[in-house]
Each structure stands twice: as C-alpha cells, then as structure tokens.
Amino acid sequence: MLSVTNLTKRLANGKTLLNGISFTVQKGEFVGILGPSGAGKSMTLRCMVGLTSVSEGDVMFTGENGKTYRTTAIKGRELRRARRNIGVIFQGCNLVKRLSVIENVMIGRLGRIHPLRSWLYGFTDREAAEAMEALDRVGMAEFASRMTGSLSGGEMQRVAIARAIFQRPLCFLADEPIASLDPKNSFAIMRLLRPLALERPIIGTFHQPEMTARYCTRVIAIRNGTLVYDGDPHLTREQLAEIYSQDDAFEIEQNIVPPALPPLTPALAVR
Amino acid sequence: MDWGDVNLRRYSKHAKPVLVFALLVLFAAWECEVSLADLANGLRKGLMMINLFFPPDWQAFARMVQPALATVAVAALATPIGAVCAVVFGLAGASNIAPRWLRFTTRSLIALERGIPEIVLLLILVAAFGMGAFAGVIALVIGSIGMLGKLVADAIEEIDARTVDSVECVGATRAQVIRYAVLPQVFPSLVANTMFRFEVNIRASVLLGAVGAGGIGYELTVAINQLEYRKATVAAIVSLALVFLAERGSDILRSRMVAAERLQ
Numbered sequence: 294m295l296s297v298t299n300l301t302k303r304l305a306n307g308k309t310l311l312n313g314i315s316f317t318v319q320k321g322e323f324v325g326i327l328g329p330s331g332a333g334k335s336m337t338l339r340c341m342v343g344l345t346s347v348s349e350g351d352v353m354f355t356g357e358n359g360k361t362y363r364t365t366a367i368k369g370r371e372l373r374r375a376r377r378n379i380g381v382i383f384q385g386c387n388l389v390k391r392l393s394v395i396e397n398v399m400i401g402r403l404g405r406i407h408p409l410r411s412w413l414y415g416f417t418d419r420e421a422a423e424a425m426e427a428l429d430r431v432g433m434a435e436f437a438s439r440m441t442g443s444l445s446g447g448e449m450q451r452v453a454i455a456r457a458i459f460q461r462p463l464c465f466l467a468d469e470p471i472a473s474l475d476p477k478n479s480f481a482i483m484r485l486l487r488p489l490a491l492e493r494p495i496i497g498t499f500h501q502p503e504m505t506a507r508y509c510t511r512v513i514a515i516r517n518g519t520l521v522y523d524g525d526p527h528l529t530r531e532q533l534a535e536i537y538s539q540d541d542a543f544e545i546e547q548n549i550v551p552p553a554l555p556p557l558t559p560a561l562a563v564r
Numbered sequence: 565m566d567w568g569d570v571n572l573r574r575y576s577k578h579a580k581p582v583l584v585f586a587l588l589v590l591f592a593a594w595e596c597e598v599s600l601a602d603l604a605n606g607l608r609k610g611l612m613m614i615n616l617f618f619p620p621d622w623q624a625f626a627r628m629v630q631p632a633l634a635t636v637a638v639a640a641l642a643t644p645i646g647a648v649c650a651v652v653f654g655l656a657g658a659s660n661i662a663p664r665w666l667r668f669t670t671r672s673l674i675a676l677e678r679g680i681p682e683i684v685l686l687l688i689l690v691a692a693f694g695m696g697a698f699a700g701v702i703a704l705v706i707g708s709i710g711m712l713g714k715l716v717a718d719a720i721e722e723i724d725a726r727t728v729d730s731v732e733c734v735g736a737t738r739a740q741v742i743r744y745a746v747l748p749q750v751f752p753s754l755v756a757n758t759m760f761r762f763e764v765n766i767r768a769s770v771l772l773g774a775v776g777a778g779g780i781g782y783e784l785t786v787a788i789n790q791l792e793y794r795k796a797t798v799a800a801i802v803s804l805a806l807v808f809l810a811e812r813g814s815d816i817l818r819s820r821m822v823a824a825e826r827l828q
Binding site: 342344372373374375376377378379381383387388389390391392396400401402403404405408411412456460 | 724726727729730731732733734735736737739740743744745748749751752
C-alpha cells in the first residue's frame, strides 16, 4: 500500500508547484495521473522517489510484511533502502545506452547487492536467469545481448519495464511510459502494465485520457499543482475540459478520438 | 531609395589593419635578425651537410633496436597508467559527480599541468629521479593525465542526467552509479582518446629521450654530438618508423572500433 499525504512543493521564489496532494493506492490498482503539461504530474512522481525534495508532506510505502518505507525527508542509506522498493519506469531514454539489454535489466537490483560485488564480480547466473524471465515477460528475451542504444523507443520502454519487474518492488511508478510511442506500441505497453497492477500497484502519468479510460482502474487529475479529480477512469467530456482548461482558456478538442479520415483517392494512393 | 546598410567587400577598408600588421611583421623580423644572406648561406651549408648524413650507416641498426624498444616501452607503460589515473581525475573533475570544491581543484590542477610542456616536466623530474627511462615514464604519465583527465571529465559532464537519475532510483550507491551509469557511457571515447594519446606519447618519448630519458632519442643526440652523422640518420629513420607505425596502428584500431559500434 502506498500513501501520499499533503505533498507540497514550493520553490525558493515562492511559486507553488504542488499544493497539498493526497491519495492512497492499494494493491490491484492501476492509477493514471492526468493533467496539462507543467501541472505537476511528473513532479509528483519525482517527489515520491525522492529525486526532488518536498517542502511539506509525506510519502509512505508499506510492504506485505508490514514494513514501512518513507521517501520524503530522508537521505543517503535510508533513501536507497526505500528506493529499492520502488520500481520506476522512466521514458526509455533513461536506460544506460552503452550497456547490453540484460545488463540494464540487472541494474534494477543494484540496490540489493553488495557494492563491492557489483564492482568486482557483477551479477550471478541466477540473477541473469531471472533477468531473462523478466525480459521474456515483456517479449524482449531475444534482444538480451543487444546494445541498448540500438533499440527503438518501444523496445527500450519494454526493457525499462523488465528492469522494474526484475527489481521486485512494492509498487511501480511510470513517468509518461507511452508519451513518445506510436499508437501500436502504446497499446502494447499498456497491455503489459495492466496485469502487473494485479501484483503491485502502478501509478503512471499520461497524456491520453482514452488510454487511461481503457486500461487504468482509477484516474487522478492534477491541475496547477492541485488535485482536482480522483476516481472513476471514465471521465466525461466536461470533466476533461475542466481538467485541461488552464487559466488562459485552452480549448480542448470536442472529440477525444478524432473522426476517421476519408479514404485515399486512387490517384493519391498511387503517388 | 534606401538600401540600408549593405556590406560591400571594398579592400581599401582593410588597408589600415594590413599596414599595421605588416609593420609588426617587419619589426619581428628585425628583432629576430632575419637576413636573406644568412638564409642563403645556411641553405648552402645545409645542402653540403646532407652529404654527411647519407648513405645511412646500416651497420648501426642492430644497436638501435634495443633503444627503440625502450622508447616504445616508456610510452606503452605511461599511457595505460595515465589513462587509469585520468579516470580518477575525470570523476573528480566532473560537476555531476564531484562536489564543487573538488571539481574546481581538479580542473585547476589539470589546467596547470597542461600549461607545462613535457620537456620542462622531464627536466624537473630528472633532477629528482636522475636521468633515465623512469623519469620519462613519470613525465608522460603526468602529461597523459593532463590531456585524458580533461577529456574524461568533459565526457562525464555530457552524460544525460536522467540516466544517472534512473540508476539512482533503484537504490544504487554512488560507486554503483559510477560503475553502471557513468563508466560505460564514457568508456568508448576513453579508449579512442587513449590510443591517440599513445601515439602522442611515442613522439614525446623520442623527444624526451634526447633530453635524458634514454632510448632512440638519446642515440640520436649522441650520434650527432660525436659527429657520426650517418649513424644519426639510422636513428632518425628508426624513430620516424616508430611514430608512423604508432599513428597507423592507433588509426586502424580506432576505425575498427567505430565500425564495431555501428554494427551494434
């Protein structure tokens, strides 16, 4: 279980980026965070893993054994211990491009192995086998020895998911996992994430309400750093317009799914 | 009609700077005692001396092999040691790894080192360690750190911060981040630069030999001082061959590396 209480982030110049965000997430939930660009979606996730310090508030993760990890207001060893329980799926560009795919997956468990061993020996055969299982789960087993930098965006995103699976965390955080992907890959990634949520909760930020409606069990919306919606993933057009309308009137498209384009005329198709 | 400011290339506009520059050159020539008569004289003498250098005394070749190997050995020892030290200096000099004061100190040290020519370094080291290859090795290690350390530090600073973040997010320690996120990213460029530095070190090793580090450079000066010019020719040809081979060798290796990277 995971609880975020009164998360607030203020800058030195007095600007408030996050304003008292609170929510709790249980096992089996797949939470999609929606909101306009710059609303604080990614900032919320960054605060949850301790990449950004918070001004106020708390983030707590509770494991099945009842152990609790806090990621706010801690540093060094304690923060590392908390972090190994959070599987973060960034956009694929955050993988180490000059390492092989399987090495990138195994990085997921760096927090659990002794630093000396990771320097001098590397990973064990058992860990490699487990990493292969994780890769197999996302359909990337045959790419294991490829250099990560040579993969496409969708492939990298799968590797990032495999890394998070291999990490065996208490929950997954996904920062815009489908933002730079084509529709086909987006659906594939969402289809991979959905069953993961049955084991451990997933919180992801998204820009596509139609995707969250289809795959998430719950949607949270953030606007100008404030939580404005928390509940059913099927939002009405009015609710979406409300979420996406910023201070300077922003027109949301009337139809979320655009109308089908007319078929190509034969003359055009030949060209 | 107003055409605005059109910049036409009228050479008369440049007359004044050209004149000033010409005067400066004339002054420099006067300061350096340039004289065409001396030039002609020297050329004549030099052409006469070429006769003294040829044909090369190939008998001396056998005695040049060992010094040549010594020259290569100095570079071959100094380059990898310098590269390993350069990684340490590079980490200490990168803003995304080291604290500010450490980065400032390291960068200043490196900049200072780069201001000292290897010959000056060697002359100081010879005073401390005595003549010989060892002083040469130390001089080249320090020189290699100066160049490679800066390149490594710059390469580390160019790493995508998000990659480092993402490895930190699994709970990795600083040392693990360096091992898995930083070093793999800078390793290929480090290898390429090290090979280039090996080539530079071979050349420097010949030169340092002449001022006290032994090897083929030493043989060259000895031969000239003893007026055995035809032996000196052999030493010169051998050192030329060394530099040429090192350059070609590192070039081929580097292009192979690039090709291998493309295949990946």
